[in-house]
Structure formats: structure tokens, C-alpha cells
Amino acid sequence: YNLTVLISGNGSNLQALIDACASSALSNTRITHVMSNRKAAYGLERAAKASIPTTYHNLLSYKKKHPQTEEGTAAARTEYDADLAKLILALDPQPDVIVCAGWMHILTPEFLNPVANAGIKVINLHPALPGEFSGAGAIERAWEAGRKEGLKRTGVMIHEVIAEVDAGDAIVTQEVELKEGETLDELEERIHKVEHGLIVEGTRRTLEKIKK
Numbered sequence: 232y233n234l235t236v237l238i239s240g241n242g243s244n245l246q247a248l249i250d251a252c253a254s255s256a257l258s259n260t261r262i263t264h265v266m267s268n269r270k271a272a273y274g275l276e277r278a279a280k281a282s283i284p285t286t287y288h289n290l291l292s293y294k295k296k297h298p299q300t301e302e303g304t305a306a307a308r309t310e311y312d313a314d315l316a317k318l319i320l321a322l323d324p325q326p327d328v329i330v331c332a333g334w335m336h337i338l339t340p341e342f343l344n345p346v347a348n349a350g351i352k353v354i355n356l357h358p359a360l361p362g363e364f365s366g367a368g369a370i371e372r373a374w375e376a377g378r379k380e381g382l383k384r385t386g387v388m389i390h391e392v393i394a395e396v397d398a399g400d401a402i403v404t405q406e407v408e409l410k411e412g413e414t415l416d417e418l419e420e421r422i423h424k425v426e427h428g429l430i431v432e433g434t435r436r437t438l439e440k441i442k443k
């Protein structure tokens with residue numbers, strides 16, 4: 232099986248997938264391309280070290296071609312997403328699954344439709360449970376809710392990507408208890424460890440369903 236992984240940052244989840252492909256955790260599976268919307272994403276280094284081809288898909292160059300208005304920005308994002316789909320559909324081999332691993336860019340139908348039409352699944356890691364803390368900063372918001380509202384647990388999910396943010400059907404979820412007096416860094420540390428296991432399990436289950 233072939234995976235394309237989308238990243239924006241450190242790439243610790245990408246690293247978990249790279250390691251899983253090298254071990255038996257994800258058998259007969261390889262990451263054939265890594266795409267980042269951030270030039271400085273350390274995940275690009277991780278991919279290069281693993282000899283995985285990378286692409287920096289730069290939104291700024293699209294924004295420069297349009298007026299700095301709401302309509303201009305929307306047009307830039309539409310072109311950006313359409314070209315991202317074209318880049319992925321032009322890969323040889325095409326991926327079976329696109330894994331969003333710490334990818335911080337909302338994907339619109341201009342991306343999702345052509346990719347779905349090509350029979351490619353898109354899955355996303357989100358460090359919260361279904362229906363909770365969607366969007367950025369989910370871990371911090373859960374930590375705050377633990378301190379201020381007595382929330383007992385948060386969690387991590389891998390879900391199918393649809394046009395609504397962090398709202399597609401959950402593929403696998405894991406609860407993470409909130410600990411009294413724990414710092415945000417300590418919670419993030421525990422959550423990232425859960426992410427690294429779940430992103431492999433979520434990818435495995437998605438590939439299982441594709442079984443050629």
C-alpha cells in the first residue's frame with residue numbers, strides 16, 4: 232500500500248508512521264510522498280532522512296496572485312486546494328490513503344472531491360474525542376476545561392476527513408484522563424504518545440478496509 236502524509240510541523244506522527252512501515256506494524260505499506268504547507272516543518276527533515284520525496288506546497292504564492300480581500304483569499308485557497316489534489320493525483324503510484332498528521336490547513340471540497348473521485352481515502356489525526364474541541368488548540372482547551380470545569384477526560388481520534396473541520400466518522404478513538412494539577416506540557420506529552428499509537432492503528436484499519 233502507498234501513503235501520502237500531509238504535515239505542518241514537528242512530524243512526530245509522521246515519524247511514527249515511518250517507523251511503523253519499517254516494522255511489521257504496517258506491513259506491505261510505504262510512505263511515497265510527504266507534503267507540507269510550512270517550509271520550516273521539521274517533518275520535512277524526517278522525510279528526507281527516510282529518503283521520502285517531499286513537496287512544500289506554499290499558500291503564500293497563491294495569495295500573492297489575488298487581492299488581499301476576503302474574496303481574493305477564498306480564491307487563493309480554492310486554487311491552492313485544487314492544485315494540492317492535482318499534485319497528489321499526479322503521483323506515481325497514487326496513494327491509497329492520504330494521512331493528515333498534524334496538518335494545520337482546512338481542506339475544502341476543491342481538494343476532497345477530486346481525491347474522493349480517484350478512490351483515495353483521507354484520514355486525520357485530531358487530539359480530542361468526536362464532537363469535542365474541534366479546530367486548533369484542542370489539547371490546551373481540554374486542559375483548561377479540566378482545570379475550570381472539572382472535565383475528567385479528553386482523548387485522541389483518527390477520523391475520515393469531510394468538508395467540516397474534525398467532524399468525519401471516527402475510525403479509532405482513545406480516551407486520555409485529565410490529571411489534577413498536571414501542567415499543559417505534561418498533558419501534551421501524554422497525548423502525543425497516544426497519537427503516535429493511534430495514527431498507526433487508524434491507518435492500519437483504513438488499509439484493512441481497502442484490502443485489494
Ligand code: GRF
Nearest residue numbers: 240241242243244332333358
Ligand atoms: C497533533 O496534536 C496535531 O493535532 C497538532 O500537532 C500535533 C502533531 O504534531 N497539530 P506532529 O507534527 O505530528 O509532531
